[in-house]
Amino acid sequence: MHKLGTLQAGPCSAAERRKDIWVTASSRRRIPEATVARLPLYYRALMETGERQVATISSERLAELAGVNAAKVRKDLSYLGSYGTRGVGYDVEYLLHEISRELGLTRDWPVAIVGIGNLGRALANYRGFGARGFRVEVLIDADPALVGHQIGDLSVVSIDDLDRVVREHNIAIGILATPAGAAQEVADRLVAAGVTSILNFAPAVCSVPEGVSMRKVDLAIELQILSFYQLRRGTGGTAPPRERTG
Amino acid sequence: MHKLGTLQAGPCSAAERRKDIWVTASSRRRIPEATVARLPLYYRALMETGERQVATISSERLAELAGVNAAKVRKDLSYLGSYGTRGVGYDVEYLLHEISRELGLTRDWPVAIVGIGNLGRALANYRGFGARGFRVEVLIDADPALVGHQIGDLSVVSIDDLDRVVREHNIAIGILATPAGAAQEVADRLVAAGVTSILNFAPAVCSVPEGVSMRKVDLAIELQILSFYQLRRGTGGTAPPRERTG
DNA sequence: CCGAGCTTGTGCACGCGTTCTCAAAGTGTG
DNA sequence: CACACTTTGAGAACGCGTGCACAAGCTCGG
Numbered sequence: 230m231h232k233l234g235t236l237q238a239g240p241c242s243a244a245e246r247r248k249d250i251w252v253t254a255s256s257r258r259r260i261p262e263a264t265v266a267r268l269p270l271y272y273r274a275l276m277e278t279g280e281r282q283v284a285t286i287s288s289e290r291l292a293e294l295a296g297v298n299a300a301k302v303r304k305d306l307s308y309l310g311s312y313g314t315r316g317v318g319y320d321v322e323y324l325l326h327e328i329s330r331e332l333g334l335t336r337d338w339p340v341a342i343v344g345i346g347n348l349g350r351a352l353a354n355y356r357g358f359g360a361r362g363f364r365v366e367v368l369i370d371a372d373p374a375l376v377g378h379q380i381g382d383l384s385v386v387s388i389d390d391l392d393r394v395v396r397e398h399n400i401a402i403g404i405l406a407t408p409a410g411a412a413q414e415v416a417d418r419l420v421a422a423g424v425t426s427i428l429n430f431a432p433a434v435c436s437v438p439e440g441v442s443m444r445k446v447d448l449a450i451e452l453q454i455l456s457f458y459q460l461r462r463g464t465g466g467t468a469p470p471r472e473r474t475g
Numbered sequence: 476m477h478k479l480g481t482l483q484a485g486p487c488s489a490a491e492r493r494k495d496i497w498v499t500a501s502s503r504r505r506i507p508e509a510t511v512a513r514l515p516l517y518y519r520a521l522m523e524t525g526e527r528q529v530a531t532i533s534s535e536r537l538a539e540l541a542g543v544n545a546a547k548v549r550k551d552l553s554y555l556g557s558y559g560t561r562g563v564g565y566d567v568e569y570l571l572h573e574i575s576r577e578l579g580l581t582r583d584w585p586v587a588i589v590g591i592g593n594l595g596r597a598l599a600n601y602r603g604f605g606a607r608g609f610r611v612e613v614l615i616d617a618d619p620a621l622v623g624h625q626i627g628d629l630s631v632v633s634i635d636d637l638d639r640v641v642r643e644h645n646i647a648i649g650i651l652a653t654p655a656g657a658a659q660e661v662a663d664r665l666v667a668a669g670v671t672s673i674l675n676f677a678p679a680v681c682s683v684p685e686g687v688s689m690r691k692v693d694l695a696i697e698l699q700i701l702s703f704y705q706l707r708r709g710t711g712g713t714a715p716p717r718e719r720t721g
Numbered sequence: 722c723c724g725a726g727c728t729t730g731t732g733c734a735c736g737c738g739t740t741c742t743c744a745a746a747g748t749g750t751g
Numbered sequence: 752c753a754c755a756c757t758t759t760g761a762g763a764a765c766g767c768g769t770g771c772a773c774a775a776g777c778t779c780g781g
Binding site: 722723724725726727728729730731732733734735736737738739740741742743744745746747748749750751 | 752753754755756757758759760761762763764765766767768769770771772773774775776777778779780781
Binding site for chain 1: 511512514515516518519520540541542577578579580582584586593594596597598600601608609647648654655671672673674678680681682686688690692693694695696697698699700701702703704705706708
């Protein structure tokens with residue numbers, strides 16, 4: 230039986246915990262979660278714009294590129310500070326710098342992938358981690374037949390060495406691509422080894438202690454959600470959901 | 476230039492469009508988007524419970540298994556109808572049936588994957604589409620060197636035949652795993668061929684016309700969000716986000 | 722048949738996020 | 752310098768989703 234209590238534990242939910250704390254030196258106000266989730270969109274849009282030698286960009290144009298509306302862009306950016314100039318727009322270069330600083334993309338994040346199956350292998354080879362800073366440095370698997378196997382320029386390490394390797398590479402971000410059954414145990418071991426951010430691809434509910442963040446990407450769930458709306462579509466109603474950003 | 480206007484277009488947003496419509500025969504009330512996103516969690520939890528020959532389950536237990544809280548479970552399930560018995564709980568078998576009907580999992584959905592790179596290949600081989608009903612029937616790529624190549628028991632089809640093949644297989648759900656640059660064009664072609672649900676893995680903003688739904692899964696963005704909170708963690712604050720369900 | 726003990730279903734209050742709207746603040750021209 | 756035009760930044764209203772709290776309803780034992 231897993232210890233599930235910590236996940237969204239009843240009376241002391243995340244929403245309650247972070248009330249007025251969370252005003253760090255770098256950010257004037259607390260940045261809403263929804264805004265954080267959109268910053269990468271702005272970042273990407275600005276990167277593309279920057280390559281075209283455009284010096285300044287309006288909230289309207291940026292909104293168009295990021296696929297949101299202009300009011301949202303302005304409010305989001307205002308959380309970072311007043312980086313725009315009225316009547317002109319935002320300085321692309323400067324805004325890019327501020328956002329990447331805010332997102333921690335000026336740093337380099339070493340990443341470990343645990344579970345080198347179909348998905349893990351694909352992630353290991355995936356060049357498109359967009360704005361780099363995320364360097365996959367460690368591949369871990371439980372299957373002895375895989376250990377030592379070369380993928381790209383990395384070789385797969387046994388899960389027995391998880392703790393050591395994660396510590397040696399100073400890894401803070403782990404990617405979980407194991408089967409559902411192993412997810413919770415691997416998550417626990419990652420956390421024990423000092424990992425404080427986990428991206429979980431395993432189709433399983435999985436809990437982490439306070440102070441560790443975890444985001445879940447579940448293909449089956451995404452398909453099932455699509456299926457729900459797909460089903461209604463034929464039978465009369467219009468489909469509500471367009472795109473998800475959160 | 477892509478036609479971006481349709482995405483979350485200003486004054487006529489999705490939120491405004493689906494006001495009081497959306498009460499289909501199968502569902503007594505309009506089911507909130509957030510609830511729809513959690514139904515697959517309940518579905519999975521119930522499947523595991525059902526295998527253990529448990530006849531009935533309380534909202535509390537189901538909440539624990541799904542990683543949410545009990546009040547939410549009850550409210551969510553009440554949108555489907557009053558399928559529980561006070562003092563007893565929910566009949567596992569029956570609830571399972573109702574949820575899978577609601578999610579359209581009683582049907583079979585043929586799926587096409589476009590873009591057979593690292594990720595596309597992994598998805599093609601991925602057995603874990605959980606509760607099946609989602610059968611990958613078509614693999615499409617633009618690279619002539621890949622066309623005809625066998626993956627599992629499917630062979631890759633040229634993108635020139637996209638329209639024909641999608642129609643022949645009666646495909647309603649498409650998975651987009653192309654590079655960013657090709658995403659919008661491929662999405663347009665899928666829609667033109669009759670696809671009305673798209674799961675988009677390409678790291679690009681991409682719009683679809685009204686009546687088509689699209690969900691986006693973006694690895695780079697997920698990592699950047701983790702990075703944001705990871706960054707703060709060291710410098711004093713506690714980390715707000717635990718797990719995402721939406 | 723009654724009362725104790727559970728468990729569901731829902732009304733209600735609250736908080737977050739979105740959008741509208743408009744004053745404030747910049748640019749450029751004559 | 753004044754005026755027209757552009758664009759940001761934020762105050763306010765609204766709607767959705769969450770969680771609490773409790774009445775309604777079921778089971779079981781005596």
